[in-house]
Structure formats: C-alpha cells, structure tokens
Amino acid sequence: MTSSDPRLHLRLARPDDMPVLSALMDRAIGELLSAFLPPEGVAASYEVMGLDTQLIADGTYFVVEDGEAIAGCGGWSRRATLFGGDHSAGRDAALLDPASDAARVRAMYTHPDHTRKGVGRMILDACEAAARAEGFSRAEMAATMGGVPLYRACGYQDIEPFEAETSSGYRVPLIRMGKAL
Template identity: 60%
Template sequence: MTLKLRVATHEDLPQLRALMAAAIADLQTQFLSPEQIAASHAIMGLDTQLVDDGTYFVVEEDGVIVGCGGWSRRATLYGGDHSAGRDAALLDPARDPAKVRAMYTDPRHARRGVGRMILAECETAAAAEGFSRLELMGTLSGQPLYTAAGFVVVEQLEDDRGGVPVPLVRMRKPIP
C-alpha cells in the first residue's frame, strides 16, 4: 500500500463527506450505541474553514481518498460547518495549543498508518507556525491512536447537541 498525503481542496469535499459518514457509522460501533452514533453525525463533520486555511490534509491510495484530518490555528476545537458555537478567532501560538481537527479514516483502511501520517503532518505544520502544543477532542474510537501518538487525556465529557449524550475526550500533547 502506497499512501500519499496532500493538502485538501474544495473539489475533495464530496468524497470527504462520504468518508466521514462511513467512518462515523462504522468505526464507533464498538464504543457507542446506535443512538449515540446517529447523534455523532450531528456533532462531527467537516469544517471547511480548514480547507480554506490550507491546514486540512487527505491521504490517498491509488488516487482514492482513504483518510483525512488537519489542524487549525483557530479557536474552534471540534465540529463541522453545521455545528453551533464555532469560533474563527486566531490562536496565539505563544499561549494557545493548535487544534487537531476532523480526523477520519476509511473503515477499510483503519489501523494502517493513515491517522499517524496525518498527525505527523499536523505536528510539523503547527510547529512551523510557532505552536508548541496540540489539543484535540477525540472520540472513544480515536483515543487509542491519539494515546499512541503521545496525547494525554485532560478532560472527559459528553456532547448532547445531537439529542443523545456522546462521550468525548479532550487530549493534549507537547510538540517536541
């Protein structure tokens, strides 16, 4: 398997939305009830501000997108274009952690290094802009990847904006 990472474009949006829907529906089945998975669709998703900012990446195999994710220099921690409470304020790299955002892997490519590839690129890019820490809001299905990548849990919470409480974990990591 040869994986290629590149910056996402607006032309990728239909494929990204389909990949995200599949990942939410499939990869969380061991961690969430069917009701929580349905609620996750209302909470999670693509924030196109990341694409506009050039901080969102896709991983392709033979020209097919198999994963996506990015980082942000903006205050919003998680959620898609449809999510309430988004904040486009720019972060201060000297004070604030950069945000890792919207990490999704095609279920057929899970646990093959796609997520690690994206996380490494996020870390490198955020460090190049002066950030010394990363922060993310992870799902229970993503927590093992983030823990293996050096993130630690700083808060466990539930988001009930989808009508049913969905457990999430806020995690942080220093950039070495």
C-alpha cells in the same frame, strides 16, 4: 510526510475533495464508532462531527490517498474551535496565539477500508509538524472514543472527559487530549 506503505500519499485537501470527504466521514462515523457507542450515540455523533470547510480554506487539512482513493483525512487549526463541522453549534473562528494557545487537531477520519495502515498517524504527524512550523508548542483535540487509542499511542494525554449534547438529548462522549510539540 511519507509512510512505510509506498501507495500512501499525503497532500493538502482541495475544495473539489469535499463531496468525497463528506461521504468518507459519514461512513467512518457510521461504521467505526459502532464499536464504542450504542446506535443512538452513533446517530447523534453526526450532529457534532463532520466536514469543517474552514480547514480546507485555511490550507490546514490533509488527505491521504491510497492509489486513487482517499483513505483518510484530518487537519489542524490555528482557530479556537475545538471540534465539529460546518453545521455544528459553538464554532469560534478567532485566531489562536501560538505563544499562549494550543493548536487544534481537527476532523480526523479514516475510511473503514483503510484502518490499521498508518493513515491516521501519517496525518497526525503532518498536523504536528505544520503547527510547530507556525510556532505552536502544544496541540489539543476533542477525541472521539474511536480515536483515543491512536492519540494515546502518539503521545497525547487526557486533559478532561466531556460530552457534546445533541438535539436528541444524547450526550456524545469526548476526551480533550493534549501533547507538547
């Protein structure tokens, strides 16, 4: 996938990217969700969001580079887990059936210095193309309030709102969204 910005380059994430990706995710959560959630909601979000190394191992996680810097990351999955990082509860590594299940769009983050440049759309396009190539006809995700505007603009429709409860008792609002591929 290419962007209208010639500085942006899409590639698969590598294990050696993990420290940079974790830092990018932490910064994105801390800075970008504050427009949508109170401080306690942003703090609680770290518990249900973050790096899922299974996506990197599966070869389904992308990064967008802007020159030498990673501007964003995100991926898709053929596994049942809908959202969350390595540390999140309720993970399920069972493989999905492309004939009957929706692929999962997962762990989409844009570095705060790179928002509104097409980074998220570039990753989402790559995820959808890869899932289609593996026979999936639908994609679903658990969208944060910060991601909902992008996903709606890209044709995703709300399926149902829900909340992820955290150890602090704060319930992080999410929306399950889907799209035909």
